[in-house]
Structures are given as C-alpha cells and as structure tokens.
Amino acid sequence: MYKNLPCAEDFLILWIMQYFNFNGKIFEYAESVIGPENRGLRYGDGIFETLKIRNGKIILGDDHFARLWKGMQLLQFDFPKLFTPEKLEEEIYLLAKKNKLMQARVRLNIFRGNGGLYDVKNHFPQYIIEATSLSDSSGLWNNNGLQLCIYEQAKKSKDAFSNVKSNNFLPYIMGAVEAKKKQCNDALILNTDGNICDSTIANIFIFKDDVLYTPSLAEGCVAGILRKFFIDKCKELEMPVTETTISTTILLNADEVFLTNSIYNLRWVASVNNIPYTHLKTQQLFNQLCKDYPAVFC
Numbered sequence: 001m002y003k004n005l006p007c008a009e010d011f012l013i014l015w016i017m018q019y020f021n022f023n024g025k026i027f028e029y030a031e032s033v034i035g036p037e038n039r040g041l042r043y044g045d046g047i048f049e050t051l052k053i054r055n056g057k058i059i060l061g062d063d064h065f066a067r068l069w070k071g072m073q074l075l076q077f078d079f080p081k082l083f084t085p086e087k088l089e090e091e092i093y094l095l096a097k098k099n100k101l102m103q104a105r106v107r108l109n110i111f112r113g114n115g116g117l118y119d120v121k122n123h124f125p126q127y128i129i130e131a132t133s134l135s136d137s138s139g140l141w142n143n144n145g146l147q148l149c150i151y152e153q154a155k156k157s158k159d160a161f162s163n164v165k166s167n168n169f170l171p172y173i174m175g176a177v178e179a180k181k182k183q184c185n186d187a188l189i190l191n192t193d194g195n196i197c198d199s200t201i202a203n204i205f206i207f208k209d210d211v212l213y214t215p216s217l218a219e220g221c222v223a224g225i226l227r228k229f230f231i232d233k234c235k236e237l238e239m240p241v242t243e244t245t246i247s248t249t250i251l252l253n254a255d256e257v258f259l260t261n262s263i264y265n266l267r268w269v270a271s272v273n274n275i276p277y278t279h280l281k282t283q284q285l286f287n288q289l290c291k292d293y294p295a296v297f298c
Contacts, residue, residue, distance in 0.1 A: 021095045021129035033128075039120060040111025044168025046125075047071045052134065052262050053096055053104040059262065059296055061089060063225045071164035072110060078123040088127070096131045103134045105263055111167065138264060139298055141286055145270025145279060146259065148199065150248060151175035151187040156197050162220035172200045186259070188251075188272065191220040196246040202259035202267070203227040205241070206251060207281050213250075216243035226260045229296065233289060258282045265297055 019026050022033040039045035049068050052059045065085035072079070088108065096104050107130045115121050154171040156162065175187035179200065188204065191197045198204055198221040205214045212234065215221045231241045251257070257269035257277050266286050268279040290298035 019095065019098050020131075021091055021127075023126055024091060026095065026098060035114070037114040037116075038111070039113065039115055040109070040126070040167060043117075044166065045075075046109060046111030046167045047075060048107060048109045048165050048167060050165075050262055051092070051106040051108065052138075053092075053101065053106060053131070054139075056093075056096075056102045058089065058092065058106070060225050060229060063228065064262070065089070067164075067223060067225060068108070068110065072125060074161065074164060076123060077110070077112070077125050080124055083125060088129075092129055092131070095129050099131050099133075101131055101133055103136055103138070104131045105134045105138075106131050109167070134263070141283065142264075142267045145268050145277070146185040147183075148257075148269055148272045149179055149182050149184040149187050150273055151178050151189055151200075153178070155190050155192045155194070156220050158191050158193070158218065158220040163217050163223040165222055176200045190248070193219075193245075194248070195219060196248065196251050197221050198224075199259055202261040202264070204246075205230075205258050205260065206246065206254035207256035208250070208254050210281070211242060212239060213242045213244055213246060215246050219245060224261060226262050226265065230260050230266075230289075233293060234285075237285075237288060237292075239285070256280070256282045 018029055020029055027033060034041060047068070049064050051061065051064050058064070065088070069085065092106055092108070096106070109128045110125045111127070112120055112123060113126050151171070151174065154174055156169065156171045171189050175189050179185070179187035186199045186201060188199050189197045196204060196215055197219055198215065203214065203221055203224040203226070205212060214227070214231070217223055231243070234241050251272060252275045254277065256279055257272060259267045259269065266282070266289075268282045269277055271277065
C-alpha cells in the first residue's frame with residue numbers, strides 16, 4: 001500500500017528509529033517531551049516538512065528549508081539568532097547518523113510552545129525531528145498503479161495558508177481515514193469549489209490529449225517541493241505543465257493520472273473511483289527524469 005502501513009511494519013519502523021531530536025537534544029523514542037499545554041498538541045499550531053535522505057544526503061534541501069521559512073513567516077513565528085536552516089540541517093544529519101540511517105524519511109515538525117488561545121508565552125519555534133528507515137526502492141517506478149478515491153465530506157479552503165504544510169488540515173486526516181476504510185491507496189481532496197486540490201500526501205498531475213495539467217496553487221494545493229522540481233524540469237524537456245483548475249469531471253475523463261511527493265517521487269494511478277487509466281506517457285516521462293536527474297528523481 002502507498003500509505004497506511006500495517007501494524008507490523010509500524011512496529012518495525014519504531015524499533016529502527018531509536019532516537020529523535022527535540023529542540024536540539026536527542027531523546028530515546030519512547031520518552032515524552034511535551035505537556036498538555038503545548039500549542040502544537042492543543043491547536044495544531046505549526047507546520048512541518050517531510051524530507052528525504054538518500055545515500056546520506058538530503059534531497060532538495062534548499063527548497064525544503066526555503067518553503068519552511070516562508071511558512072513560519074506566514075504563521076508569524078519569531079526567529080532566534082541561532083535558529084537557522086544550516087543548524088537544522090546539521091541536526092538532521094546527526095540524528096540520521098545516531099539512528100544509523102543512510103536512507104531515511106525525515107519529519108521536521110515546527111510548533112509554538114505552551115500557552116492558551118491568546119496568551120502564548122512567545123512565538124519562538126520549538127521542533128521535533130524524526131528520522132525513519134526508508135527503502136532504497138522508495139523512488140522507483142510502481143509497477144502496480146495506485147487505487148484512489150475522492151473524499152467529499154470535508155473541503156479544503158483556498159486562503160493564505162492553503163499552500164503550507166500545516167499541522168491542522170483536518171480534511172487530509174479524514175481523507176486518509178476514509179481511504180483506508182475503502183481500501184484505497186490514497187484519497188483526493190477537493191477545495192471549497194468542489195475541484196481537485198491534491199491527495200492527502202501528494203500533488204496530482206493528469207495527461208489529457210497529450211497535455212499535462214496540475215491544479216494551480218490558487219486552487220489550494222500544498223506547494224510541493226517535488227511538484228516545483230517536476231514543473232521546472234518538464235519545461236526543460238519541452239513538456240510544459242499547465243497549472244489550472246481541474247474539476248472531478250475533467251479528472252475522471254483524463255487519459256493518465258499520477259502523484260508526486262518528496263518521498264516517492266512519482267506514482268502512477270491505475271484508477272480513481274474505479275475509473276481506469278493508462279500509464280504509457282507517465283512512464284516515459286518518469287524514465288526520462290530518472291535519466292536526466294538521477295540524484296533527485298530515481
């Protein structure tokens with residue numbers, strides 16, 4: 001499955017991930033570090049980044065940290081002098097080394113500290129860094145296409161905060177719950193206009209009549225790092241991506257559909273709501289990107 005790992009695999013990941021970082025200090029994974037007044041716990045007051053380490057190196061790290069800093073500014077965090085991208089990058093590498101990982105999925109969670117609704121003690125960022133084992137095959141072509149469903153019970157707003165990876169996007173959480181219930185690999189999220197936004201963990205692209213489309217950032221999707229990389233590189237390959245509005249009708253009549261994110265790169269979609277798709281152009285594009293940008297994409 002693309003997500004929702006079985007309990008046995010969850011246990012294995014936790015066993016492998018022996019340590020995590022909280023505000024610059026290393027703790028054993030079973031230790032507790034936050035209390036009930038923590039605003040990240042109470043309100044989801046924060047944002048996060050998901051990064052990939054491959055062969056001991058963070059992939060597209062500069063882009064990830066640029067997005068993180070932009071998001072923290074939008075959420076009105078204050079920045080201590082020593083809180084820098086370089087410092088966080090160093091701590092990520094130290095944690096990966098501590099956990100003996102050369103291939104890793106890193107989750108960097110930024111949140112405000114203790115305080116009530118208005119009486120936050122300060123706006124300095126607190127953070128937790130996790131590093132879990134990642135298979136060498138995580139970025140390879142998926143021979144079995146994904147089975148997706150459309151989640152309609154909650155819609156994502158289109159506002160100033162839509163493009164950041166917020167800790168409090170309930171539609172994504174419930175979409176993932178619904179996908180598991182329906183035995184889908186992932187769920188597609190709609191915006192408040194009823195158009196396609198993204199999936200619970202990835203951006204979406206479609207081929208229709210040899211033209212490549214993706215929802216624009218104005219549609220409320222997360223500003224994905226691999227989405228940006230992919231759009232830039234497709235321009236270089238003279239296959240420009242049209243960023244636009246994609247209705248469910250357009251999606252269900254597409255020729256091919258695929259998802260992108262920083263961990264899995266590109267995954268082709270076999271069906272949405274049981275509507276089947278082919279994957280010839282998607283696989284050709286995947287192979288070309290692997291050939292031209294192997295350090296990032298393959």
